[in-house]
Amino acid sequence: MKKEACVNPTLPAVSRFVAAPDGLRLHYLDYPRPDAARLPLVCLPGLARSADDFWRVAEAARQAGRRVLALDYRGRGRSQWDADWRRYDLDVEQADILATLADAGVTEAVFLGTSRGGLHTMRLSRARPALVRAAILNDIGPKVEKDGLLRIKSYVGKLPPLSRLSEAVALMRMTAAPRFSGVSAEEWEVYARQTFVEKEGRVELRYDPALNHTLDSVTPEAEFEDFWEPFAALAAVPILAIRGETSDILSVDTLDEMARRAPLLERYTVPGQGHAPLLLDPPTIARIMEFLGAQG
Template sequence: MGPLQEPVSRFIQSADGLKLHALDYAAPAGGGLLPVVCLPGLARAADDFDSVARVLQAEGRRVFALDYRGRGRSDWDPDWRRYDFDVEQGDISAQLGDAGVAEAIFLGTSRGGLHTMRIAARRPGVVRAAVLNDIGPKIEHAGLLRIKRYVGKLPPIPSMREAIALMRLAAGAQFSDVSPQEWERYARLTFVEKDGKVLLRYDPELAHTLDMVTPEAEPETHWEDFAALAELPLLAIRGANSDILSPEVFDEMARRAPLVERLVVEGQGHAPLLLDAPTIARIADFVRQRP
């Protein structure tokens, strides 16, 4: 096997005219294995999957990691109301179609896992196996309220060094096992330095998607969509300190999905960063079993 190709940025135009971005890690010559599609969390981007993508690519997989509208290198939407599951599903379908991906193993973190459940339920045969990173069919309300407190909100930060310190201060209790090198890597995946300022890598208007999350609101449930994954090979990952995926829901997922494999990432919360070697190795082992 020769040297692996660096990921290529693919851009397409959405149905309503936005430029959408994805990272395409080409399979080595003579591949033919199922590709892996990576779908990030609410305010995250395709680059989150770079470490795991390079390992999977080295094992012969094409990996296709998407930026939703308003995140990463995709255009921001002038109307925040279109940061919506149905609109994003249309974007995902268009991006997969443009890339020639008809079926794949899906790796979804948080919101990306919800998208994976929805795709499995609405487009049978597209999802051949799935890895759900710290997301389940019932989302803990306390966790959503915590996320609402920080999404789209950023105090003035003069440098990346201060950004790294801010992340460790805000999330250090949930992510006690994350190394200083991983904190720096994650901060650089979260913020960008531009014109002497540290900025978010997503549209702050995404915060409006959580407007309906109030202390009185009913918890979200997605058991009907999850049922579409129940007969498929499935790896469910939970951060040991997660406040989004509870141990009880994690257990119920195993009861309803007889083929599920489970991994608890110690010392991490919502959602495991997918930067540590043991977690990446477990995902690679799961993928390896699906030709």
């Protein structure tokens, strides 16, 4: 494991690197709390997202006495890109997550998973029942809606020529505004910086564009795997299920069925946001902290 200086000097995070089981270089952010007496919080991002998505949650949780880890999957954020896009799959990523947790010395935790991160949380609960003590699922359930997947496929790995970050902010607002009417101008700016990077007069994605191949099988005619079996393992622990009000990935019907199968599940709807809520607004942060406050 290699340790580097904090990538964001305004936050008490340490940027750490660890080798994946196949040798690829993985990155995670560690928000240390040496005096923590409570379970750590492990944050797992969405398909094309990064560890940086969780900084406001991490800041609040650390102030409340928890160590926080936020992971970059292979090919995202500061982790190394894989030469073979076929290894951007759930099984390989699960092994990466377990290697990262072993490096960090984490054997049990509360998990916060956005979208794909929530699927990982369900699968980890089945594979390592003692690891996941409670879960926050950000706009994801065991059934993923086809319309939402088709929409995600339409943009992952694709970026028109842009020269400034301000252009990227304008693009995001134009394309996502109908589903994210409740997002402030400041939050759009933050979200854009978490999504893109400006290098040598051009704007680039903060992930490997080859991730778009993971959606090759997503077609209007396709049938998709569901995750009710791994969710059954998670259903025994406290769950906070967050849903964006205009989400096209997590339906109300699926959320209702999750609540029926998981007696400890609590719900929270983020108004004016779709898939997936950005985890930047104070009310959502407060609701997450309320849930965390009841956990070990």
